[in-house]
Amino acid sequence: MIHAKQLRSFTEQIFQAIGCSEADAQLAADVLVSADLRGVDSHGVARLAGYVRLYDHGRLNPTPAISIVHETPSTAVVDGDRGLGLVVGPWAMRVAIEKARVAGTGWVAVRNSNHFGIAGYHALLAAEHDMIGQAMTHAAPLVAPTFSLDKLLGTNPIAVAIPAATEPTFLADFASTAVAYGKLEILQRKGQDIPLGWAQDANGNPTTDANAVKNGGALLPLGSDREHGSHKGYGLGAIVDIFSGVLSGANYGPWVPPFATAGFMQANEGVGSGTGHFFGAMRIDAFRPANDFKQHMDTWIQRFRSAKSIEGQQVLVPGDPERMLEADRLKNGIPVHETVIKTLEELGERFAVKL
Amino acid sequence: MIHAKQLRSFTEQIFQAIGCSEADAQLAADVLVSADLRGVDSHGVARLAGYVRLYDHGRLNPTPAISIVHETPSTAVVDGDRGLGLVVGPWAMRVAIEKARVAGTGWVAVRNSNHFGIAGYHALLAAEHDMIGQAMTHAAPLVAPTFSLDKLLGTNPIAVAIPAATEPTFLADFASTAVAYGKLEILQRKGQDIPLGWAQDANGNPTTDANAVKNGGALLPLGSDREHGSHKGYGLGAIVDIFSGVLSGANYGPWVPPFATAGFMQANEGVGSGTGHFFGAMRIDAFRPANDFKQHMDTWIQRFRSAKSIEGQQVLVPGDPERMLEADRLKNGIPVHETVIKTLEELGERFAVKL
Numbered sequence: 001m002i003h004a005k006q007l008r009s010f011t012e013q014i015f016q017a018i019g020c021s022e023a024d025a026q027l028a029a030d031v032l033v034s035a036d037l038r039g040v041d042s043h044g045v046a047r048l049a050g051y052v053r054l055y056d057h058g059r060l061n062p063t064p065a066i067s068i069v070h071e072t073p074s075t076a077v078v079d080g081d082r083g084l085g086l087v088v089g090p091w092a093m094r095v096a097i098e099k100a101r102v103a104g105t106g107w108v109a110v111r112n113s114n115h116f117g118i119a120g121y122h123a124l125l126a127a128e129h130d131m132i133g134q135a136m137t138h139a140a141p142l143v144a145p146t147f148s149l150d151k152l153l154g155t156n157p158i159a160v161a162i163p164a165a166t167e168p169t170f171l172a173d174f175a176s177t178a179v180a181y182g183k184l185e186i187l188q189r190k191g192q193d194i195p196l197g198w199a200q201d202a203n204g205n206p207t208t209d210a211n212a213v214k215n216g217g218a219l220l221p222l223g224s225d226r227e228h229g230s231h232k233g234y235g236l237g238a239i240v241d242i243f244s245g246v247l248s249g250a251n252y253g254p255w256v257p258p259f260a261t262a263g264f265m266q267a268n269e270g271v272g273s274g275t276g277h278f279f280g281a282m283r284i285d286a287f288r289p290a291n292d293f294k295q296h297m298d299t300w301i302q303r304f305r306s307a308k309s310i311e312g313q314q315v316l317v318p319g320d321p322e323r324m325l326e327a328d329r330l331k332n333g334i335p336v337h338e339t340v341i342k343t344l345e346e347l348g349e350r351f352a353v354k355l
Numbered sequence: 356m357i358h359a360k361q362l363r364s365f366t367e368q369i370f371q372a373i374g375c376s377e378a379d380a381q382l383a384a385d386v387l388v389s390a391d392l393r394g395v396d397s398h399g400v401a402r403l404a405g406y407v408r409l410y411d412h413g414r415l416n417p418t419p420a421i422s423i424v425h426e427t428p429s430t431a432v433v434d435g436d437r438g439l440g441l442v443v444g445p446w447a448m449r450v451a452i453e454k455a456r457v458a459g460t461g462w463v464a465v466r467n468s469n470h471f472g473i474a475g476y477h478a479l480l481a482a483e484h485d486m487i488g489q490a491m492t493h494a495a496p497l498v499a500p501t502f503s504l505d506k507l508l509g510t511n512p513i514a515v516a517i518p519a520a521t522e523p524t525f526l527a528d529f530a531s532t533a534v535a536y537g538k539l540e541i542l543q544r545k546g547q548d549i550p551l552g553w554a555q556d557a558n559g560n561p562t563t564d565a566n567a568v569k570n571g572g573a574l575l576p577l578g579s580d581r582e583h584g585s586h587k588g589y590g591l592g593a594i595v596d597i598f599s600g601v602l603s604g605a606n607y608g609p610w611v612p613p614f615a616t617a618g619f620m621q622a623n624e625g626v627g628s629g630t631g632h633f634f635g636a637m638r639i640d641a642f643r644p645a646n647d648f649k650q651h652m653d654t655w656i657q658r659f660r661s662a663k664s665i666e667g668q669q670v671l672v673p674g675d676p677e678r679m680l681e682a683d684r685l686k687n688g689i690p691v692h693e694t695v696i697k698t699l700e701e702l703g704e705r706f707a708v709k710l
Contacts, residue, residue, distance in 0.1 A: 072459030074429040075641040103458050104427030109642050132602075145659060147668035152659055160594050170597070172590035178583050197583045204665035222577055222584050228533050228552045229577050235527035235673045236591070238659075239515050242525070246651045247487075247642045253658055271654060286430040287464050287602045296601045299626060303608055304500060304507055304593075310559035313502035318590045 001333030002355075008033045010344065010355050011045055017351035018055045019062030020084070028086035031117040036334045038322035042182030043118045045336065049343040050259055051084065054114060059257070060084065066091050074103040077248055078110045082274060085116030085137070089277060093125045093135065096281040100131055104286030109248035112273040115139070115259050119159035120173035120322070126281040127161040127169045130290045134280035135159045138244040140258040143177055144218035145234045146226055149204050151218045152254050155180055156240035161319075163284070164297035171319030176237035177219050184210050184219075197224035243278040250276025356688030357710075363388045365699065365710050366400055372706035373410045374417035375439070383441035386472040391689045393677035397537030398473045400691065404698040405614055406439065409469060414612070415439065421446050429458040432603055433465045437629060440471030440492070444632060448480045448490070451636040455486055459641030464603035467628040470494070470614050474514035475528035475677070481636040482516040482524045485645045489635035490514045493599040495613040498532055499573035500589040501581055504559050506573045507609050510535060511595035518639070519652035526674030531592035532574050539565050539574075552579035598633040605631025 008029045015025035028051075036044030054060040064083030068076045076095050080088035092108045099106025116122065119135040126133025139154025159173035179198050187194050193208040201207040202216030206225070213219055221233030245252030251270045284290045307315040329335075336344070341355075348355050363384045370380035383406075391399030409415035419438025423431045431450050435443035447463045454461025471477065474490040481488025494509025514528035534553050542549050548563040556562040557571030561580070568574055576588030600607030606627045639645045662670040684690075691699075696710075703710050 070643065072638070072641040073457070075459040075637070077642050102428070104430035105460060105462055107460055107637065145662065145670055147665050148659075148662040148670045149665060150662040150670075152662060160590075162594075162597055170593070172594055174584070174587040174590055176587075178578065195582055222587050223533065224579075224583050227550055228579050228583075229529070231671075231673075232529040232531075232577050235515075235529055238525070238673060239517075239527055242517055242652070242655065246648060246655060247639075249643055249647075252651070253655055271651065282430070282462065283427070284602075286427040286462075287432050288425065288604055292604075293601060296607070296626065297597070300597065300601060300608055304503075307500065307503040307505040307507060310502050310504060315500055315503040315505075316586075318586075318593060 002336050003333050004033055004037055004330060006355075007036065007045055007334060007336070010348070010353060011048055013353040014048060014052065014347050014351055015084070017353060018052060021063065024084065024087045027090060028084050031086040031089070031121050034121050035118045036336070037326045037329045038118070038120070039325035039329075040118050040322070041337070042180060045344060046340045047115065047259075049347055050115075052347060054259075060114065064088070068095065074099050074105050074107060076106070076108045078108055080110055080113030080274065082112055082114070085113045085275065085277065088113040089116035089122045089135070089279070090125060092277065093122045093133070093279050093281070096279045097126055097129055097131060100126070100281040100283045100286070105280065105282045108279045109243065110277040110279070111248040111250035113250075113277060114257070114275045116277055118173065119157045120161065120171050122279060123159035123161035123173070124169065124171065127163045129281075130163060130284050132163075132282040132284065133159075133161040135277065136240045136244060137277040138241045138252065138256050138275065140256050141254045142181055142213060142219045143221060143237060144200060144204070145238075146221065146231045147204075149202070149218075150254065153221075153234070153237040153241055154256055155219065156237040158236070158240060162297060163294055164301055165291070165294035167298045167301040168323055169319065170297065170301065170317060171322070173319075173322075176222050176233050176240060178222055178224050178233070179219070181213065181219060184213060240278070244276035245272060247278065248272075248276040250274055252276070357691050358688050359388055359392055359685060361710075362391065362400055362689060362691070365703070365708060366403055368708040369403060369407065369702050369706055370439075372708060373407060375442075376418065379439065379442045382445060383439050386441040386444070386476050389476050390473045391691070392681045392684045393473070393475070394680035394684075395473050395677070396692070397535060400699060401695045402470065402614075404702055405470075407702060415469065419443070423450065429454050429460050429462060431461075431463045433463055435465055435468030435629065437467055437469070440468045440630065440632065443468040444471035444477045444490070444634070445480060447632065448477045448488070448634045448636070451634045452481055452484055452486060455481070455636040455638045455641070460635065460637045463634045464598065465632040465634070466603040466605035468605075468632060469612070469630045471632055473528065474512045475516065475526050477634060478514035478516035478528070479524065479526065482518045484636075485518060485639050487518075487637040487639065488514075488516040490632065491595045491599060492632040493596045493607065493611050493630065495611050496609045497536055497568060497574045498576060498592060499555060499559070500593075501576065501586045502559070504557070504573075505609065508576075508589070508592040508596055509611055510574065511592040513591070513595060517652060518649055519656055520646070520649035522653045522656040523678055524674065525652065525656065525672060526677070528673075528677070531577050531588050531595060533577055533579050533588070534574070536568065536574060539568060595633070599631035600627060602633065603631040605629055607631070
């Protein structure tokens with residue numbers, strides 16, 4: 001168990017060691033550790049070594065000049081200047097929030113960024129201001145559209161944060177696939193099979209092989225197969241890709257750069273600039289008085305949470321499971337996996353930072 | 356086979372017979388018949404008798420004074436005055452489009468409306484203006500959230516229309532459930548089983564009974580079960596419900612009124628006004644030059660459509676299947692089911708309109 005504070009401090013020092021400013025390093029560490037706190041371990045400090053690899057390969061600019069390249073009263077396009085997505089994301093979200101203050105809503109498409117951590121972190125930034133926050137990002141292609149053998153989409157998550165009055169903020173934050181790739185990796189390590197409906201093999205057949213994606217197969221869109229609506233998961237992933245990539249001028253589809261592998265295509269091989277994201281902020285009182293809205297959100301949340309449930313189960317509201325974990329981990333510390341600890345120790349040695 | 360033109364003319368006359376203006380009747384008929392043309396038969400003229408029933412029960416105002424009740428540069432709340440959703444929808448979408456012209460984007464939440472037909476029709480209205488169109492609506496509760504026995508959400512569809520240059524407009528238009536209820540009805544009529552993953556029985560168990568939803572069961576969210584991501588489909592349906600209902604001041608969750616059954620709750624039993632929708636229009640050149648964007652959309656579409664496919668299958672782009680059907684049905688007529696023909700003939704007799 002490692003305390004969040006320690007993990008944050010270590011992460012911050014590593015980001016500073018590769019040249020990030022103190023403020024950027026603090027922010028980036030906060031985004032990463034918030035994933036560990038919420039139980040999205042795959043998007044937390046487990047990725048720290050990956051960001052350093054991005055830096056090593058010249059794909060990460062630790063001192064980016066993030067800028068607005070185009071704007072209207074309610075929109076902007078932001079160029080991340082190859083900065084940390086963990087820093088570019090909150091920067092762009094602030095622009096969306098400022099736009100929303102004046103125009104009612106703000107919508108920001110980002111290009112030339114890279115992995116931004118958990119989408120929910122960014123969406124929540126707007127909720128603090130009595131706004132509905134939205135965040136989405138595309139990612140390297142691991143997912144086959146319905147009937148495709150080619151991997152053309154990432155797990156392309158969407159997060160929507162909606163404030164309530166006395167109830168905690170509603171936070172839906174989910175990939176547009178049946179599962180995240182991290183769930184396959186866990187079963188790979190255990191040498192176990194995956195359920196049918198998570199992945200297909202190299203011939204497009206349903207498979208229980210946890211290594212299928214590594215061996216020419218693909219993750220499946222939410223819905224798993226055509227009969228259960230995989231074309232809907234594919235549609236959702238496609239929308240995220242187009243908003244994040246085509247609208248911003250980033251890459252898109254199969255051209256989205258991988259997170260942190262060495263074989264990154266050169267800019268001239270792609271169809272745009274780096275990785276893209278899309279953010280939105282809607283001021284609640286641009287629609288109705290914020291207090292009215294938030295009281296109705298309380299009613300909504302209470303009604304759903306008190307639904308009659310299947311025996312032995314509980315009906316949750318989006319955001320509940322992560323919030324429960326966060327409360328526990330803030331108190332009792334974060335169980336960081338030993339393989340992750342090892343990568344952190346290696347980073348610590350390299351940059352002379354103590355864990 | 357009935358020609359679209361005949362079907363539109365008949366439908367228009369029925370709407371006029373219950374008191375709609377000529378322009379409203381034309382528009383409403385166009386929305387309904389466009390569903391039949393695109394193969395979404397459940398949302399086409401099959402519903403005409405339902406709209407008349409709404410009228411008979413005093414839930415439909417044929418001459419609504421649709422109005423903007425609140426607005427900012429990029430947002431509005433529209434009160435549909437219990438008008439046809441088929442008319443209120445395009446009215447609200449026009450507001451979104453006008454907002455987008457000035458502010459870059461426009462977002463309109465609608466209350467006090469009713470069923471608006473296919474979401475895709477409304478989203479496409481923006482695409483004609485080089486804007487990305489979005490339309491969503493909630494509906495009467497048929498869907499159980501993950502682990503719930505209570506039905507708290509509708510099939511809550513989302514449509515997103517994105518224009519391209521030489522390729523046809525990308526149009527994703529899908530319910531947030533594994534399947535539409537209409538698919539169960541088809542198998543009910545045939546006396547056949549449904550696949551596991553579409554519905555649960557009254558105890559929350561997976562079922563193959565096509566009558567399960569009628570007998571205390573529920574439709575399942577996209578993802579079907581927790582292991583395959585049903586909490587994501589539930590999250591998506593919840594977002595649609597909150598945007599359509601809570602943001603607009605309509606009803607929400609289990610309080611969304613049923614489409615056309617007699618037992619409609621009185622206003623004071625609900626938590627808001629009628630049914631709600633949510634629309635968005637984003638001007639493409641609020642982000643980047645429209646021609647650049649649309650050429651990249653061509654590249655996107657061509658890359659996805661040319662993906663290597665599973666043997667005997669074809670990788671489609673969202674909107675392709677409906678467009679193919681539309682081309683065929685415009686040419687060869689619409690195969691209207693005999694039970695639907697019967698309801699149309701009854702309407703024809705009642706209002707002295709010839710089919």
